[in-house]
Amino acid sequence: MPMFRRWFAILVVLVAALGSFAADSCQNKGNRPEPPSIMRDVAMVGPTGESGTATDFTHPYIPPLRTTYDGRVGMVVEDAGETELYLLVPEKLDGPIVKSDAGANILADTKPYAGGIHYRPGGKGFGHQALCEVSLQHARPGDRVNPFPCGENDEHDCYEFKHIGFTHPGEGEEYGKLWATPMRVEVADPKTVDAQIVDVTLGEGEYTTIPGNVFFEPMVAADGRLLSGRRQDTNSPVHTWTNPETGETLTRQYDIMYSVLPPDADPCDVTQWTEFHPITHAPYDPNMIGVYGVAEFPFRDAEGNVIPDGEEIGGTYPWMDRDGDNLFMTTIDESLDGFDDEAWPNRCAVEGCEERFPPEPDAVTLFSDQRGHVVMGLWTHGKMVQIDNLVNNTDWDLPMPPDGHRFVTLYDGPDGPVEVRVGGGRTVGWGGNMDRPVGWTNNTNVLDSVENLFNEHERLKPITPADIVWILSNGRATDEFAFDEYVELDAFIVSNMHASLSWDSITGLTRDMDYHNGFKRGTRNRKLRDIHLQNAATAPPDRWIVPAYGLVPEGEARVEPVAMGGVTGKGFWLKKSTRITYDIPEQPQNIDTHDWSISIFVDVRGRGAGELLSFPDGTSVVLTERETVEYLVDGDVVRSVDIEDAAGDEGWMHLAWTLTGGNRDVTLLVNGFPFDRFESATPLFRLIPGALNVGDNPDTAEEDGVRGWIDEFEIFASAPNPEVACNRALGTLIQVEDNDTWQAVANRYPSWAHDALGSLVGAGPFARFACYADYSADYAAHLHNIPTGTTGLRGAVNFPEGPLMYDLPRPDSSANTFCLSCHGTEMTFGLAIDALVEDDSVMAQDDPRRQPLQTVPRVYGHVPVDWIAPGPGPGGPDTDLIAPDEGLPVDAWVMP
Structure with a gap:
């Protein structure tokens, strides 16, 4: 951590947390859950082989590289002495990425190719770096799209782009420089399993001045015009910025900033990135509005609070996707160190871990928000959503090297306490006595995604049953991430059992959001308070006013500190007395004119009946083990359903209800398929203003709540089609x-x-x-x-009107209710209704409108014989080809 962060954090801790270190009774003491039914590896890197020092990633892994538009040439963001390049070779993988062998097997080589750029004194290279190229969609007449044939007899593919990276101020200089250097990368045997980088050549660099002395995690959008990154200044923690629209001047500890090239500047012209703005200005910036999706909605924190124009957003380690639609960043500053032994009993996985990796001071860790990746932007209607998969493997700052891991007692099983190996929370460089794994990119926090770039290969398409799925990677993990539930216009509650984040704790000279995991801020996890569970439903506020969060009273439960307990990622353990309360607000429209759907995963561990859901209209759902589901109206049972045949003997089960006919027609689905239907004399489960409880209902004395694990509690103001209902059951x-x-x-x-x-x-x-x-x-x-x-x-x-066919127009989907759950008359960019309307003047392969899982439309450079295996389309080509300047349509081989 830079020195100014250390002294500034120490000052704030002394002021805000003086006297707070008297230990409080911890949520975890003597109150541990039973072991989850899915015990996943959350250490991310482990020892391998017989050397005693070799390591590897414990899951399939794609390093978080800044890549060319085709996803193949990748640049390591965090410099390790000089520019490092890798070649990604998807042809090496014979099946889905997340089901392939553990490790970074997609890489052409086990070691990076040295790019050879040095600007720091002593030849130390750049701090952080990226690349800038103009993609196919943004190419101007005469622009050459990567790659193109080169080398002797044009046998190789070449890529030309600009290397982007900052250097610290020189002697007597106040600010650092951001450089752009032309780079040419030559690849032999392109698009085959034998592909290799064989040469890198450089041009002469140019630079601009940055608003500080560093600019970390740079990223340039696919148009070559939008630059984003992380500003810091080791000379001063704050930066003064004047809002160009209002004239207001703010002094804040700004982190994530962006710059847009002037209209008359050439793409990637670093000398024209001269005006830098805090990222919260994007939705108010006329140069961003209507151009980049990330600026389409005002930013909101995870509890729905609008983050004002020009304020510090409260996150760091940014990544903007290639189209500039969505922003990802880290947000959490939790640490295992500082708890007493009864709270989270732990021991070194390899003896001596405390000496090899001594904990940071409280003041540093409490203000280093370097875990908890969130996404916000076009596909979340501007709202912040914490990601629930292995990318967020742990809240704690435990190191990546295996000799720094801890065994932490997290659960109590029938034979006693159950330990989990935890690591991979925070590391820069490496450290310790063990070797780095292949594909290690020097920083756990850097995030990137290959998005849909390898989807021309049917075998590499995402395997999650959802419509918008990307492969996300950070420095510790790779996993699939589905956006579907966050794009839905009628999402009302989407609780993935992560704690929420609120921006309202930020003042002018601080920059960390409030993480509501049950521990008071500034107390290093010692004093308790209420838990707020994230409601990741992102419906626009003029459509639905969604509950801000699920409230769990102080000391009643815990937020899982690792990606365990859930059917995916984190789950939540309910005791018989535990409840989660969602405060349902008054709505801007009539709830009774909508169909509704409700669903939840449950892994029951208790005996007898227990309240599962209780609604503000006085109706409720009672679950008796895995045997019966009862509907109650004012305490009286109006329907009892025996679910034993469908529920299974143990582990997770999914219960869902579709409510139509004014909430009188109730269909129960068990594990994603309809099981019972009931016509009620009175409406059930209405979401009128009041308290919706999951678990114990404090207003009734007759029943205790369900005991066991729960996950993915969701409510939508619509009735899903049968496939979506099954998808919500992860099927x-x-x-x-x-x-x-x-x-x-x-x-x-x-x-x-x-x-x-x-x-x-x-x-x-x-x-x-x-x-x-x-x-x-x-x-x-x-x-x-x-x-x-x-x-x-x-x-x-x-998609009954489908599939997409080569040499035919895209079919009309403007009446498809599945599509209309995300596309709306009020939406823009690719979510507008126009994206669904048939245009018979253009064939599908030439239509600029692409579905989320479609690959890029054209391929360039060399295309080897049988590059695409037969699948829905014929595959091909049937001979080696070199694409013309305009490229070759991939759809000819992948579409029927």
Whole structure:
């Protein structure tokens, strides 16, 4: 941490937390949950081989590189002495990325290629760096799109772009410099498993002055015009900025800033990036509005509070996606050190970890928000959402090297306490006595994504049953991330069991948000307070006013400190007396004119009946173990459903309710498929203003709450189609033709449910279906391992007018209710209704409108024979090709 952060943090801690170190009773003491049914590895790196010092990533891994537009040439962001390049070779992977072998197997080489740029005195290279190139969509007439044939007899592919990186101020200089240096990278055997970088050549660099002496994590959008990054100044913690629209002058501890090139500047012209603004100005900047999706909505924190124009946003380590639509950043500053032994009992995984990796002082750790990646922007309607997967493996700042890991007692099993190995929270460089793993990029916090760039290969498409899925990577993990629930216009509650973040704690000279995990700020995790569980529903406020968070009273439960306990990521442990309360506000529209859907994952560990959900209208749901679900109206049972056949014997089960007809027609789904339907005399589960409780209802004495793990509590102001309902249960629909196992599953559900789905997809009267899901492990059931003897129905339900066909126009989807859950008349960019309307003047392969999982439309440079395997399309090409200047349409090989 830079020196100014240290002294400034120490000052704030002394003022805000004096006397706070008297230990309070901890949420975790004597109150540990039972072990989760999915025990996932959250250490991220482990020892390997017999040397005793070798290490590797414990999951499949793609390093978080700043890549060329095709995702192949990647640059390490955090400099380790000189510019480091890797070549990503997706052709080396024979299956889905997150199901491939552990480690960075996508890389051409185990060591990076040295790029050779040095500007610091002594030849130390850049601090952080990126690249700038203009993508196909933004190329101007005469621009050459990467890659292009080069080398002897044009046998290789070459990439030309500008290397972007900062250098510290020289002697007598106040500010640092941001450089742009032309770089040419030559690749042999391109787009084959043998591809290698064979040469790098450099041009002459130019620079501009930056608003401080460093500019970390630079990123340039695909148009070559929008630059974003992290500003710091080791000479002063604050920066003064004048709002160009209002004239107001603010002095803040600014971190994430951006700059847009003037209209008459050439793309990637570093000398023209002269005006830098705090990222919170983007939604108010006329140079950003209507150009970049990240500026489409005012920024809101995770509790829905609007972050004002020009204020410090409260995050760091930014990454902006290639189109400038969404901002990712880190936000959390938690530490394991400082707890007493009863709170989180822990020991070194390798003896001597405290000496090798001594803890940072309280004042430093409490103000270094370097975990907790969030996303906000176009696809979250401006709202901050904390990501629930292995990218957020831990809240704690434990080191990445395995000889710094800790075994932490997190659970109590039938045979006693259960330890979990935890690491990978925060490391720069490396340290310790063990070797670095292949693909280590020098900083756990840097994040990037290959987005949809490798989706021309059917086998590499995401496997999560969702429509908008990216592969996210940071310096510790790679995982899939689905945006679907955050883009939905009618999402009302989406609780992934992460604690929420609120911006309102930030004052003029501080820069950290308030993380509501049950511990008071500034007390290094010793004093308790209420928990706020994130509500990641992002519906625009003029459509729905969603609950700010789920409230858990002080000391009643805990937020998991690692990505454990959930069916994905974090879960939440309910005792019989625990409740989560969502305060339902008055709404801007009539709730009774909408259909509704409610769902939750439950892993029951208690005996007898327990309240699961209680609504502000006096109705409730009671769950008796894995046996019955009861609906109550003012304490009286009006419906009892035996779910034992469908619920399974142990582990997770998914319960969902679709409410139509003014909340009188109630369909219960168990594990993603309809199981019971009930016509109620009175409306059930209405979300009128008041308290919605998960678990124990404090207003009733008759029942205790459910005991066990819960996850993914969700409410939408719409009725999902059958595939989306199954997706929310982490499954996908299948038609069972010749598979005894899944025929037995299908037989557990009523014939009316099969008939309804059969009618929708045009199947015969005796067809049988199931929601293909498996909760025994992460990604146990997915889109790429549909059981033999069954047929996936995702396209038939979600896109019946499809599929996209080569040399035919895109079909009209403007009446498709699945599409309209995210596209709206009030939306812009790719979420407008216009994106769904048929245009018969242009064929699908030439239509600039692309669906989220479609790959880039054209390929450049060399295209080897049989590059694309047959799949929905014919595959190809049938001979080696060199693309013309305008490229070759990939859709000719991937579309039917």
